Amino acid sequence: MRITRLIIFFISTMILYWIAMAGLFVSFAYSKGWILADFEFIDAQKAIVLLSSDNNVTLLDVRTKKEYEDKHLKNAIHIPVQRLNTGLDMLNKNKSIIVYCRSGSRSIKASRILEKNGFIPLNVEGGIIELIRNDAEIVR
Numbered sequence: 001m002r003i004t005r006l007i008i009f010f011i012s013t014m015i016l017y018w019i020a021m022a023g024l025f026v027s028f029a030y031s032k033g034w035i036l037a038d039f040e041f042i043d044a045q046k047a048i049v050l051l052s053s054d055n056n057v058t059l060l061d062v063r064t065k066k067e068y069e070d071k072h073l074k075n076a077i078h079i080p081v082q083r084l085n086t087g088l089d090m091l092n093k094n095k096s097i098i099v100y101c102r103s104g105s106r107s108i109k110a111s112r113i114l115e116k117n118g119f120i121p122l123n124v125e126g127g128i129i130e131l132i133r134n135d136a137e138i139v140r
Helices: 001-030 043-051 065-068 080-091 104-116 125-135
Strands: 040-042 057-061 096-102 119-126
Touching: 001 104, 040 043, 043 057, 043 096, 043 119, 043 125, 080 104, 096 104, 096 125, 104 119, 119 125
Parallel strands: 040 119, 057 096, 096 119
Antiparallel strands: none
16 A cells, blocks of 8 residues: 555656746747747848848847947847836837847747737847857947
């Protein structure tokens, strides 16, 4: 009887462990945009080409004010991701919005907000780090 209880306890504990691990993985995958991302990801090179050739795109920097003041892409509109919900009126729904942050994580959160509010976000993979590596025009 005691061994049966121990086996049931062990199995229950293992099931709960794997459910928790699955939950953590789903949460991580969601934050990285690997799942449930209803917007397009573009690489830095494509972003640079679009910015130079397409007048129907807006560039959005969602980093902090300090990061933006340190360096940003030329003609970028700055709305920190934490304030994006209240700053949507600064953006045009008729244009695609190229969204970038430092490395690509905050821009995923911003792209989700934009998409939910009827905008067409294009999330830059690798953020400003990759944009700089691909010779994007930076303002300091």
